[in-house]
Amino acid sequence: MAKFGVEFVPSEPYWKTTFYAIQAEKKGFDYLWITDHFNNRNVYVALTAAALYTEKIKLGPGVTNPYLINPVVTAQAIASLNEMAPGRAILGIGAGDKTTLKSTGLEMHKPLTAVKECVEIVRRMTSEKSVTFEGDIFRTNDAKFLFKPRTEIPIYIGAQGPKMLELAGRLGDGVLINAGHPKDVSYAVGRVEKGLERSERGLADVDVAAYTSFSIHENLEKATQAAVPVVAYVAAGSPEVVLQRHDIDPEKAEKISKALRAGKWGEAFGLVSSRMIEAFSVCGTPEMCMERITQLLKSGISQFVVGSPIGPNVRKAIDLISEEIIPHFEG
Amino acid sequence: MDYRKIVEMVPIEKRDTLLNKLVNYVLKSKNIDKMPSGLAKTILHHWQHDSLANDLGLAAILEAAVALESDKTMSLLEEKMQLPDVRKAVRQ
Numbered sequence: 537m538a539k540f541g542v543e544f545v546p547s548e549p550y551w552k553t554t555f556y557a558i559q560a561e562k563k564g565f566d567y568l569w570i571t572d573h574f575n576n577r578n579v580y581v582a583l584t585a586a587a588l589y590t591e592k593i594k595l596g597p598g599v600t601n602p603y604l605i606n607p608v609v610t611a612q613a614i615a616s617l618n619e620m621a622p623g624r625a626i627l628g629i630g631a632g633d634k635t636t637l638k639s640t641g642l643e644m645h646k647p648l649t650a651v652k653e654c655v656e657i658v659r660r661m662t663s664e665k666s667v668t669f670e671g672d673i674f675r676t677n678d679a680k681f682l683f684k685p686r687t688e689i690p691i692y693i694g695a696q697g698p699k700m701l702e703l704a705g706r707l708g709d710g711v712l713i714n715a716g717h718p719k720d721v722s723y724a725v726g727r728v729e730k731g732l733e734r735s736e737r738g739l740a741d742v743d744v745a746a747y748t749s750f751s752i753h754e755n756l757e758k759a760t761q762a763a764v765p766v767v768a769y770v771a772a773g774s775p776e777v778v779l780q781r782h783d784i785d786p787e788k789a790e791k792i793s794k795a796l797r798a799g800k801w802g803e804a805f806g807l808v809s810s811r812m813i814e815a816f817s818v819c820g821t822p823e824m825c826m827e828r829i830t831q832l833l834k835s836g837i838s839q840f841v842v843g844s845p846i847g848p849n850v851r852k853a854i855d856l857i858s859e860e861i862i863p864h865f866e867g
Numbered sequence: 868m869d870y871r872k873i874v875e876m877v878p879i880e881k882r883d884t885l886l887n888k889l890v891n892y893v894l895k896s897k898n899i900d901k902m903p904s905g906l907a908k909t910i911l912h913h914w915q916h917d918s919l920a921n922d923l924g925l926a927a928i929l930e931a932a933v934a935l936e937s938d939k940t941m942s943l944l945e946e947k948m949q950l951p952d953v954r955k956a957v958r959q
Contacts, residue, residue: 549899551907558914589915851894 538833538865541567541745541841542854543598546577550585553577556850557586561593563858569598569628569712569747569841572605573636580613587621594624598712598747598841599694601632602654603642608679610654611661615685623687628712629654630694633773648703649673655691655707662689694747697775698727705731708742712841716748716818718831719781725836745839746832749817752825752847752856762848763819768792768804770816782815818842822860829861870926873956877925885948886920889932889940896935906931933957 542560544553557568568586572579579597586595596617600610610627618625631647644650653671660667666680693704694712704711705728713724725744732738749770751763771784772793779786788807795804813819818828829840847853877885893902893910906927913924932940944954 549902549907551902551911552894552899554911555894555914558911589911849891849895851891 539566539839543569543843545571546582554585561590568595572597572600596626599628599630602650607654607657611658628692701727702731710743712747722835746837747841750842751819762845763817767816771812870930874925889928892932892936898935
């Protein structure tokens with residue numbers, strides 16, 4: 537049975553995000569992921585509010601990064617959340633995005649090592665009495681909590697590139713694959729499996745999620761319009777190898793990137809093609825979305841995450857997914 | 868203004884439609900600073916406990932809609948919902 541997750545960006549006040557979180561739980565979603573960017577509301581504040589008003593949905597940052605938040609603080613935050621929502625806290629860790637990190641004066645230095653060390657520190661801080669760790673990037677010296685963390689917290693690794701995907705397979709309890717097209721997801725699952733082999737595990741031992749840009753509406757045009765801004769950013773930030781996989785002209789993606797950097801939103805969004813929408817989002821009517829999800833599930837994923845924008849009307853989109861899509865994949 | 872007494876004036880057959888439209892106004896509003904903190908918590912409490920459609924829940928949503936989107940809400944009550952008495956009571 538496929539599991540469904542939903543991602544919210546805390547760009548809105550906490551009460552809106554929490555309203556949608558309650559709705560998502562009522563409507564059958566299993567996982568709630570909140571993005572972590574310093575320029576939005578704080579992820580753990582948003583998660584705390586969601587935890588207080590929900591009962592069973594699993595929830596966590598999707599994803600935090602080890603550069604802006606020291607792994608010891610991440611361990612503290614997620615253990616505290618797990619105290620408030622016992623057994624429901626989940627943790628997504630990724631390398632972050634270069635643009636956001638740059639604006640805070642941070643470099644994405646050795647991302648694989650940073651994520652690997654972060655995972656180890658968080659695991660040890662939440663399970664051992666005291667942690668002394670000597671890594672390439674992070675160090676702890678007899679670090680310990682003055683409270684006892686509850687149950688083990690599943691760690692998901694957010695990944696897109698081949699090496700990070702393998703690392704995710706090797707170390708993660710779950711993987712968040714940042715893609716929504718079957719070509720990309722199939723490729724990613726293959727890399728995850730390589731990592732799994734190294735840890736003598738298989739796909740059944742981990743939760744592999746397709747973390748998608750999603751937009752649903754009965755009217756295709758409205759669904760597409762809502763997806764365009766997100767797709768513009770994805771296209772602008774995609775490596776050339778991914779663009780080539782979808783026959784997208786890298787020059788066109790670069791033009792979008794330039795327009796976005798210059799704040800020329802209209803120009804950037806106008807350059808988004810139907811091919812880009814198809815490649816970088818799951819977008820359309822319920823029937824169209826269902827067909828794509830079916831294809832993705834065949835690639836080996838076990839969780840499907842509907843990410844921003846979700847739809848032109850988030851509340852209506854959650855209802856549509858619950859009524860038209862989730863029941864189709866139950867049982 | 869006692870919003871609970873006001874929502875008692877809304878006929879049962881119009882409650883679901885009214886609630887749905889008011890929730891949309893509140894969620895889509897850009898006037899987020901106008902949402903009183905306590906009222907937001909009241910709404911979330913009723914939503915969590917499936918009681919948004921009862922008198923207390925609907926009263927909270929109506930109060931929030933009036934605070935965040937006053938003109939739209941008045942127009943909704945008067946024109947689309949045909950509830951001039953409710954509109955008048957809110958105005959008072």
